[in-house]
Amino acid sequence: MSRMQMLVILSLLAVPGAATAIVDGQSKAEVTLRAAAEKETVQGDLKGAIGLYGQAIKEAGSNRGVAVRALMAMADAYRKLGDSQAREIYAQVVREFADQPIAAEARTRLAAMRIAGVPSAARATGDRVVWAGQEVFSDGRVSPDGRFVSNTDWNTGNLMLRDLVGGEDRTLADSKGWTVGNANTSTFSRDGKQVAYGWRQYGEKAHVNELRIVNVEGTGIPQPRRVFGTEDIDFIDPSDWSPDGKWLAVHVLRKDRSGQIALVGVHDGSFRALKTVGWRGPDKIFFSPDGKYLAYDLPASDTESQRDVFIIAVDGSRETRAVEHPATDVVTGWSPDGSQLLFASDRTGAVGLWALPVSDGKPHAAPALIKPDIGSVSSLGLTASGALHIVKDASTMSLQVAPIDLDAGKLSGAPVLENFRSENPSWSPDGTYLAYASTGANGIRILSIRSMESRQMRELRPALLYFNAVRWLPDGRSMMTFGRDLKGRQGIYQIDAQNGNVSFITNGDGSVQVSPDGKKIYYTVGYFTPADRPARFVERDVASGQTREVFRRFPNSGGAELSPDGRSLATITFDSDAKTSRVLLVPVEGGEPRELLRASQPEGFSAYGSMSWTPDSRALLVVKTNGSPRDRKELWLVPVSDGKARKLDIDMDGWATGIRLHPNGRQIAFFTGQSSREVCALENLFPAAKPRR
Secondary structure: OOHHHHHHHHHHHOOOOOOOOEEOOEEHHHHHHHHHHHHHHOOOOHHHHHHHHHHHHHHHOOOHHHHHHHHHHHHHHHHHOOOOHHHHHHHHHHHHOOOOOHHHHHHHHHHHHHHHOOHHHHHHOOEEEEEEEOOOOOOOOEOOOOOEEEEEEOOOOEEEEEEOOOOOEEEEEOOOOOOOEEEEEEEEOOOOOEEEEEEEEOOOOOOEEEEEEEEOOOOOOOOOEEEEOOOOEEEEEEEEEOOOOOEEEEEEEEOOOOEEEEEEEOOOOOEEEEEEEOOOOOOOEEEOOOOOEEEEEEEOOOOOOOEEEEEEEOOOOOEEEEEOOOOOEEEEEEOOOOOEEEEEEOOOOOOEEEEEEEEOOEEOOOOEEEEOOOOOOEEEEEOOOOOEEEEEEOOOOEEEEEEEEOOOOEEOOOOOOEEEOOEEEEEOOOOOEEEEEEEOOOOOEEEEEEEOOOOOEEEEOOOEEEEEEEEEOOOOOEEEEEEEEOOOOEEEEEEEOOOOOEEEEEOOEEEEEEOOOOOEEEEEEOOOOOOOOOOEEEEEEOOOOOEEEEEEOOOOEEEEEEOOOOOEEEEEEEEOOOOEEEEEEEEOOOOOOEEEEEEEOOOEEOOOOOEEEOOOOOEEEEEEEOOOOOOOEEEEEEEOOOOOOEEOOOOOOOEEEEEEEOOOOOEEEEEEOOOOEEEEEEOOOHHHOEEOO
């Protein structure tokens, strides 16, 4: 459908009194819309679906609700095809249907396309999007011929093989739903016939970490071969295979938190350590095409997130700091002839791709900027032909804020705020600020604080490798969070809201809760322990450091939310045998938990980031999934003492996890969109290099 045809269809929608045929209680347009959705999702015929979406728009007449749904579906289909018309339709929805709630989603997707780039934009710069979706991660490698990508499915723990041509996925190592173990990083042999991967085998008393190799060719799930593993290893990550097929370059993290860059013999499992490194170690390691050197990146120091690039001889005789700069520099691979070492750097502000001329394992000229903005430091390596494959953020996640009327059970206005690539919102005690965590294109974690009055935003970079949801302390000057610092210490941290300074509070896991007076915090201890030693949810007195157990975590439970009055904790549990989900209320001072609401499969409750207390502590907002083919969400108000739970009249189509009521109870923060990543192939790189100091 051309842009002109689209505009003509939209003009028809403005005709007053346009008739809409009714078929068995549904409008003809709705019937056509359902047929279009089936053609797209069941038959996989995007072009045919686009035609039907256009027909539904014509049939909708003055029914603007149906018309805008059809337009959004059409735009989504064009986006999947990499057609630039998607952008035009999203923009048209924003202009012509601002009164419809789905217009906010159109704004989100339109802005996400501008930020993350779309396939049509990638084509304009010589890049190709070869794979996109929630299952994309950067823990694998592209095969030498560019046909496959190895990766870990973090929903199952399986090692997978993605066919970039056919679009199919194949299991190479089965974790049996995390009950046996899980794969981590993986890499292809130079002939593309084998994949080496790290494997964590679960046991009753301890975990065993091994290096394994599996054949790619054949059908079914192949039998792996164990190559190496010792009891003192916590993780072993294979990063690259030597050109002669005899060695694997690995990063080993031992249980004492020391790390090593090493070579492991493919045939005999021999281990040869080349360099001792900190626990964070290298992001990637790449063999030079002649097999004589390894290139890798390391943190500049134990107190910095920035990285530099190094080259070491495989015999350990010489190491060179090849790239030293106050920026984040991450190695991405070698040119096929070995004359240039590629690395990603944020030294210009954006993440650009640079080429460093190298000879005999040492740089001999200044690096050249190849691409000014590639949007990611995550490399899957290069193919034999020199196409670099990177993983980019393609998320359409957007933080929205909308007025809500809990008595009427509906939103009382359109969303008024959009922040892209944001996670885990938290209102300040007075409701004047929203804080949330996000990750930049350089891989560094950011804490953003948005003023609701001025709309200005400050960004802080706490000295934490990772942190999740933040919780404000009552004075509004600092926050609590769960995270891991740059030296590998995991626990509960306090972050200064003015300067981002970090203070370690205690060991602990999971999200943290703060009491109304700020004198106590609540968190999980032992979240990652085996199932026969259940985790404990504890209370800690901030001043004295004394702790007490509030309750043992229920099997298959989500996080816990502390009520504003500090008296109760709400949590969601899952019973796989009874096939039920329950919302439970746990008294902080002790006592039996009480069930507030129950759902039986296929219905259920979202466990993480989808539960929020009302300011008076008298009710909870919870997200319920109704088990439909699209797993549609419903927002329920659940009283804790009297009254009956009721479904609110709020369309959650497009909402993701993460809801948080404002302290006044009259606004709600929530996420729309989807978390997604894409694999981009960057081709024709080397002729375009221009020296730049």
